[in-house]
Amino acid sequence: MPREVIFTKVFLISQPISAKRKANMKEYNFSGIEKKWQEYWETNKTFKTEDDFSNPNKYYILDMFPYPSGAGLHVGHPEGYTATDIIARYKRMKGFNVLHPMGWDAFGLPAEQYAIQTGTHPAVTTNKNCDTFRRQIKELGLSYDWDREINTTDPGYFRWTQWIFIKLYSTWYDHKSDRGRDISELPIPLDVLKAGDEARRKYIDSKRLAYYDDAQIWYCPSCRIVCANEEVLTDGSHEKCGNRVVRRNLKQWMLRIPQYAERLLTGLDKLDWSEGLKEMQRNWIGRSTGAEVDFKVDGHKEIITVYTTRPDTLFGATYMVLSPEHPLVGTITSPEQAKQVEEYISAASVKSDLDRTDLAKDKTGVFTGTYAINPVTGKRIPVWVADYVLMGYGTGAIMAVPAHDERDFEFAQKFGIDIVCILSPAVADPEQKKRIIAGRECWSGDGIYINSSNSELKITLDGLNVEEGIATITRWIESKNIGIHRVNYKLRDWLFSRQRYWGEPFPVIHWEDGRITLLDEKELPLTLPELEVFEPGDNGESPLSNATDWLWVTDSEGRRGKRETNTMPQWAGSCWYYLRFIDPKNESEIFNKVLEKYWMPVDLYIGGAEHAVLHLLYARFWHKVLFDLGIVSTDEPFMKLFNQGMILAFAYQTETGARVSSDQITEKDGRFYITGTDEEVRQIVAKMSKSLKNVVNPDDVVKNYGADTLRLFEMFLGPLEATKPWDEKGIRGPHNFLARAYRLIANRENITEGEEDPEILRVLHKIIKKVTEDIEGLRFNTAISAMMIFLNTALKKEKITLNTAGNFIKLLSPFAPHLGEELWQLTGHHDTITYEPWPVAEEQYLNEELFECPVSVNGKMRFKIDIPVNLPKEEVIKTVLADERAQKWIGTATPKVIVVPNRIVNIVV
RNA sequence: GCCCGGAUGGUGGAAUGGUAGACACGAAGGACUUAAAAUCCUUUGGCCAUAGCGGCUGUGGGGGUUCAAGUCCCCCUCCGGGUACCA
Numbered sequence: 002m003p004r005e006v007i008f009t010k011v012f013l014i015s016q017p018i019s020a021k022r023k024a025n026m027k028e029y030n031f032s033g034i035e036k037k038w039q040e041y042w043e044t045n046k047t048f049k050t051e052d053d054f055s056n057p058n059k060y061y062i063l064d065m066f067p068y069p070s071g072a073g074l075h076v077g078h079p080e081g082y083t084a085t086d087i088i089a090r091y092k093r094m095k096g097f098n099v100l101h102p103m104g105w106d107a108f109g110l111p112a113e114q115y116a117i118q119t120g121t122h123p124a125v126t127t128n129k130n131c132d133t134f135r136r137q138i139k140e141l142g143l144s145y146d147w148d149r150e151i152n153t154t155d156p157g158y159f160r161w162t163q164w165i166f167i168k169l170y171s172t173w174y175d176h177k178s179d180r181g182r183d184i185s186e187l188p189i190p191l192d193v194l195k196a197g198d199e200a201r202r203k204y205i206d207s208k209r210l211a212y213y214d215d216a217q218i219w220y221c222p223s224c225r226i227v228c229a230n231e232e233v234l235t236d237g238s239h240e241k242c243g244n245r246v247v248r249r250n251l252k253q254w255m256l257r258i259p260q261y262a263e264r265l266l267t268g269l270d271k272l273d274w275s276e277g278l279k280e281m282q283r284n285w286i287g288r289s290t291g292a293e294v295d296f297k298v299d300g301h302k303e304i305i306t307v308y309t310t311r312p313d314t315l316f317g318a319t320y321m322v323l324s325p326e327h328p329l330v331g332t333i334t335s336p337e338q339a340k341q342v343e344e345y346i347s348a349a350s351v352k353s354d355l356d357r358t359d360l361a362k363d364k365t366g367v368f369t370g371t372y373a374i375n376p377v378t379g380k381r382i383p384v385w386v387a388d389y390v391l392m393g394y395g396t397g398a399i400m401a402v403p404a405h406d407e408r409d410f411e412f413a414q415k416f417g418i419d420i421v422c423i424l425s426p427a428v429a430d431p432e433q434k435k436r437i438i439a440g441r442e443c444w445s446g447d448g449i450y451i452n453s454s455n456s457e458l459k460i461t462l463d464g465l466n467v468e469e470g471i472a473t474i475t476r477w478i479e480s481k482n483i484g485i486h487r488v489n490y491k492l493r494d495w496l497f498s499r500q501r502y503w504g505e506p507f508p509v510i511h512w513e514d515g516r517i518t519l520l521d522e523k524e525l526p527l528t529l530p531e532l533e534v535f536e537p538g539d540n541g542e543s544p545l546s547n548a549t550d551w552l553w554v555t556d557s558e559g560r561r562g563k564r565e566t567n568t569m570p571q572w573a574g575s576c577w578y579y580l581r582f583i584d585p586k587n588e589s590e591i592f593n594k595v596l597e598k599y600w601m602p603v604d605l606y607i608g609g610a611e612h613a614v615l616h617l618l619y620a621r622f623w624h625k626v627l628f629d630l631g632i633v634s635t636d637e638p639f640m641k642l643f644n645q646g647m648i649l650a651f652a653y654q655t656e657t658g659a660r661v662s663s664d665q666i667t668e669k670d671g672r673f674y675i676t677g678t679d680e681e682v683r684q685i686v687a688k689m690s691k692s693l694k695n696v697v698n699p700d701d702v703v704k705n706y707g708a709d710t711l712r713l714f715e716m717f718l719g720p721l722e723a724t725k726p727w728d729e730k731g732i733r734g735p736h737n738f739l740a741r742a743y744r745l746i747a748n749r750e751n752i753t754e755g756e757e758d759p760e761i762l763r764v765l766h767k768i769i770k771k772v773t774e775d776i777e778g779l780r781f782n783t784a785i786s787a788m789m790i791f792l793n794t795a796l797k798k799e800k801i802t803l804n805t806a807g808n809f810i811k812l813l814s815p816f817a818p819h820l821g822e823e824l825w826q827l828t829g830h831h832d833t834i835t836y837e838p839w840p841v842a843e844e845q846y847l848n849e850e851l852f853e854c855p856v857s858v859n860g861k862m863r864f865k866i867d868i869p870v871n872l873p874k875e876e877v878i879k880t881v882l883a884d885e886r887a888q889k890w891i892g893t894a895t896p897k898v899i900v901v902p903n904r905i906v907n908i909v910v
Numbered sequence: 911g912c913c914c915g916g917a918u919g920g921u922g923g924a925a926u927g928g929u930a931g932a933c934a935c936g937a938a939g940g941a942c943u944u945a946a947a948a949u950c951c952u953u954u955g956g957c958c959a960u961a962g963c964g965g966c967u968g969u970g971g972g973g974g975u976u977c978a979a980g981u982c983c984c985c986c987u988c989c990g991g992g993u994a995c996c997a
Contacts, residue, residue: 028948034962096946222916277914281992284913289996309997320997334967364995401997407911421936491996594962603950610991671997717934723916731922734934783924786933793933860978862929900976903926 006322007271028747029743031707035819038138040425043799047833048144053598060097061600061638062089063579065608065616066104066573069112069130075689075729076256076697076715083454083712084721084781086847088605089774090815093144094839100600101144102582103130106153108568108573110224113503116535121534127154137699142818143403144835149585153574158581159505160526161591162573165623166211167508167519172626173208174260181260182636184209185188202516206863208685210257210626211497213509213517218496220249227251229496229570247829248350254306254498254507254567256623262286273641275722278613285614292475293396296321296373296486299381303334306371308489309397311402312478313462313470315377317423318400321384322366325349335370342367342386349388364389364412375400375615377455377482387412395489404445424448424467471618496571500543502535504568510554512562519563525536543567547643575616576623579603586741591632604636611646617642643779646724648715652695653682662694662818664694686726698725710736714818716781738822745796746824747808747809757802764794765805766846774813781816787811803828808840834870856881858890858908874900881906 019909030657037157042048062085067078075156082454089101105127111124111128124803130601131152138145171184185207193204204312206212223244228867233239239246258265266286291310305321325346346369366387373384389408390399393479403413404422413420420440426448428434436442437452446465454461460477462470478484498507507518530551535544545566546552554562571697583600584592618637624638653673667676689696702711713735719725745751751900768787775784791809801809806828814834816822824832854868854877864886868877878898881887887908897909 275914277991280914284993287996291997307997311997360966389995389997393997399997404997408997411995489996500925613992717922723923725922728935730936733936734922738934782922786924791931855931857929857978860928860976865929897977899928901928901978905978907928907977 007147011492027744027747029740029747029820031702031739031819032710034823035140035708038819038822041601041795041822041833042142042144042451043139045833046212047835048101049148050146052099052599053098053548054595054599055095056098056131059100059600060605061094061100061579061603061606062092063101063582063603063607064103065612066106066397066575066578066608067134068106068109069127069134071126071130071562071694072691073130073133074699076702076711077365077609077689078652078719079301079699079711080648080715080877081139081609081717082138082141082143084643084645084774085605085782086141086608086712086780087716087776087815088779089144090818090835091839093835094811094815094837096838100149100582101146101484102149102151102585103147104149104582105146106136106578106580107131107152107154108574109571110226110501113501113535116503119643120533120535122531124154125846128670132859137769138902140703141699141712144818149582151578151581151585152852153505153578154503156526156528157586157588159574161526161581162505162569162577163508163520163525164522164591165577165627166505166569166573166632167350167522168632169211169256169623169626170519171211171629171633172210172256173205174210179472180266181210181626183630210260211254212257213252213254214254215250216494217250218253219246220251221246225255226500227498253496254509254565256495256497256622258495258619259490259492260502261379261622261625261855262288262492263488265492268625268637272637272639274639275642275644277640278617281546281613282618284450284491285618286302289436289489289491291487291489292478293487294376294478294572296400297332297375298384299335299372299374301371303332305329305333305398306396307398307400308487309400311405311471312474312484313450313467314402314423315375315400315403315474316405316450316462317402317421318375318418319403319421320382320401321373322387322390322401323369323384323394324397325386325388327386327390327397329398330369330386333371333478335367338370341591342369345386351622353744362406364415366412376478376481377458378462379455384419385412385416390762393493394491404437405443405445406447420907421452422534423450423452425451428870443726460550466715472486475886495622497573498567498568500537500566501568502529502532504570505543505573506568507565509565510562511565512545512560514560518562527779529860546646571575572619572773574620575692576620576629579620579782580627580633594634598634601633603639606639606642607645608642609647613644616620620779625813643723646720646722647687647729648697648718649723650689650693652685652687652693654685655680655682660692660694677705691729697729702729702732706732707739707819709739709820713816719782721779721781735785738785738792742792742809743820743824745792745801746810747827751800752806752828753800756803757805758798758800761795761798761801761805762846763849764791765808768839769808770842770847773839776815785816790817810834811837811840815906826831852903854881854903854906855885856887856906857888858910859910860907863887863890870903872904877902880907 012114024194037874043546064082064149076879086103090362091100092099107127107314112126114124115121117124153162168784172181173184173187175182187208189204193200210897219233221228221239221244227249228239233246238244265831266283266288269282272279275351280295289310291308292312293306293308294315296305296307305323306322330346359489366385369384369386371384372381374380389412390397401409401412403409403418403420405424410420418899420657422438422440426434426437426444426446433442437444450465450470454463460474462473465473475486479486506527506529508525510518511519530545530548532544532548534547537544538546542565545568552564552566554564556562566612569585580592580597586595587593624633625636627633628636651663653663655661655668661675661682665676666682667674673678675682686693687693699711710732714732717735768791771787772784775781775787810824811834814825822836848870850870851867852870853865855862855865857863866881866884868880874881877900881898891908891910894910899907899909
């Protein structure tokens with residue numbers, strides 16, 4: 002069919018023209034266009050991903066799936082989603098087989114709290130919210146394959162979450178081969194075997210990656226739920242609700258993530274993540290090297306083992322500290338001091354409930370009345386109990402070296418304990434040096450040891466520096482059998498249960514004889530029972546304890562058992578969802594192995610920085626376990642990860658601090674007032690939140706400007722990684738750009754046949770190159786500005802060829818897909834633009850003959866001169882110096898001329 | 911305190927050590943219009959000069975390296991994120 006005919010046809014079915022518009026001028030009717038193409042995509046399943054192994058170029062691009070809150074999407078969501086969508090569409094046009102799925106992280110507290118208040122089942126709320134989210138996301142024109150949608154609350158999904166839990170339970174970490182292995186392969190030491198079945202079971206349980214045990218945990222009385230350490234903020238409040246948490250001892254499920262600490266740490270090296278993000282994970286894992294050293298206790302047979310990163314300062318250890326929870330405290334405390342110590346311990350346990358940070362500033366402690374022996378000096382040193390030493394790290398006991406540790410220094414000063422300097426500091430200031438050596442100032446840096454030898458024990462560090470000192474003393478300690486080189490991690494066991502209804506039930510039965518069994522894989526999923534009341538029990542018991550029919554089980558021998566009433570934390574479902582997208586409907590296995598091998602790893606993962614540590618660390622941990630068990634084929638799940646910046650919004654506060662929503666604000670001369678009053682309010686930029694009344698809903702933006710504009714605007718706002726304020730003032734820019742693009746291309750009199758204008762060709766190929774590179778580098782803001790430059794040029798010329806238009810439409814379509822499709826159709830195509838080949842920049846159009854060369858004198862740009870590209874340096878110098886404008890600055894001097902080819906010329910006078 | 915980012919016009923931002931302010935918003939002026947909206951054109955870092963050409967200054971502050979610094983180095987201030995007695 003000749004092109005002319007198609008053209009006419011297409012133009013006939015176009016939108017009606019507003020009477021007010023110029024007679025035949027077609028204008029940008031975004032809402033009609035967007036509705037039309039969303040329907041087209043849905044009907045034609047345009048973005049359905051085939052598991053097409055014949056295409057070896059696969060691209061798995063993933064968003065952090067959202068928790069579908071009742072508030073719906075806010076404008077922060079589309080930022081990351083648009084970014085991934087642009088890449089997904091771009092990669093499709095580049096011929097990649099693209100996997101780009103979406104789903105719902107739908108277990109969580111808000112739906113359950115709503116259930117407590119209203120009696121509405123959380124599943125009902127959740128489904129409703131998912132529907133809203135799905136509608137909103139579809140209205141943004143995001144190219145997800147909706148056939149792969151998953152929901153963590155779906156039994157068809159969480160049966161596999163439970164399945165992974167069973168795997169964790171039946172895995173131990175073999176440090177010899179540095180991998181997780183099936184528990185059946187765990188070697189049992191002879192003495193354990195001899196001690197009988199009970200001991201054997203205990204031993205095995207002590208090695209499982211998932212275990213059930215008494216744990217000192219944080220409990221939030223307001224939510225009636227336990228919290229993982231990382232869910233408690235530094236001011237002692239619960240991250241979710243802001244209320245204060247308290248310490249409790251409760252039996253809980255824990256995961257031994259520290260077993261994987263080393264691999265989680267070294268695995269970071271090969272990932273294409275930002276250094277900052279990797280650093281955060283490294284800090285969280287918190288690896289340190291040092292030594293464990295044994296101290297004899299005077300008059301007792303017990304030994305106190307301490308962990309120190311500075312064994313080299315052993316000569317300066319003048320006291321010791323046990324944490325209040327240390328098991329030896331009771332044993333070694335002298336009768337005279339017993340009462341005081343007891344009081345201190347009980348005070349310390351309450352103190353942690355009050356305020357950890359404020360009170361932490363002032364060090365407290367109490368003497369046990371007992372002395373330990375410093376193994377190198379032989380001196381008796383007092384043993385104290387103080388809460389600045391934590392039971393959860395190292396051995397819960399330290400040797401204190403006040404001269405060379407700030408905390409110990411502070412403590413020793415307060416309680417009048419000896420401060421012995423054993424290191425002549427590497428400082429220039431002689432006064433400071435004097436103070437340090439006299440023990441009046443603390444020094445934790447490098448230096449040369451003094452007072453650090455004991456000839457009887459054949460040990461001396463004197464004259465060495467810190468690095469040598471640590472190596473020497475560690476060797477000595479090991480040779481004397483009083484200590485050992487040791488690596489420690491801050492990373493703790495992961496508290497993995499919550500006293501909640503709306504989470505994955507544990508496939509666990511607690512039998513009346515105290516034993517624990519897990520369900521068989523075949524019995525999964527273990528679904529939640531129907532409940533009338535969702536209130537948790539008073540003692541922090543899960544609402545599931547009320548579901549008596551569900552709760553009690555009896556085995557074939559008549560033994561009674563009770564199901565686990567805790568549920569898994571929200572992290573569980575999000576720890577592995579990226580794997581289920583690969584094969585979301587598989588009922589017989591977690592996913593097909595061949596498919597997993599094809600699609601994994603995730604090539605690009607984009608999400609908010611708030612998940613920099615927890616989600617990403619937890620998911621990597623599970624993934625490594627699954628890898629060790631041969632379930633997945635890669636050691637790391639996410640090859641490249643990118644954190645989008647947060648979108649902030651203006652918020653308004655009255656003098657008294659009350660929040661006023663932005664629709665009640667009037668701006669006058671740069672000041673802000675509550676509309677209709679004189680009351681001035683303060684404008685602040687803050688994270689969008691309900692309490693600040695500054696949440697912007699994308700629905701309004703879509704209605705007023707269209708989804709394509711919203712997409713473009715969010716990408717044009719600034720670099721993806723930057724934190725940026727949402728200010729709708731700027732939205733006209735991208736909107737006008739799209740309207741102008743439409744006006745140029747949709748009005749056929751602007752589209753010509755034949756030769757293209759050379760300037761347009763030059764700009765076109767320049768931006769093909771620029772847009773391509775910028776998409777690859779996630780620099781969408783500059784890609785958009787390049788397209789704007791092209792359009793400005795084209796509009797000046799008023800005409801472009803069909804071929805040029807086609808190339809431009811292709812470049813535009815990942816950013817503004819609805820308009821892309823519409824223009825593609827209007828220029829005579831029948832099929833979706835989704836799989837059209839991406840344009841290629843042709844070198845011949847990129848090279849220009851003349852270069853407008855800036856000439857600077859003494860580093861200051863003075864004038865520009867046209868110089869042929871690649872002109873030899875001598876010629877350039879000659880040309881430039883011949884220019885009278887150069888002469889003006891040079892005068893009679895003989896200038897030095899620096900030529901940077903095709904860049905700049907600098908004349909130095 | 912420590913670790914990691916960041917600071918560029920009225921605003922969002924751009925700039926492989928090589929023309930600072932691309933692109934856009936906003937503002938001002940003009941065209942079209944009975945008028946407004948929309949659209950189009952012009953100007954737009956500051957200061958000085960101006961018929962026109964032009965000059966000085968300028969990327970949080972202070973030093974330095976370089977022919978040349980927003981960019982590299984040192985010191986400081988402020989803002990954001992992470993972390994918090996981890997021995």
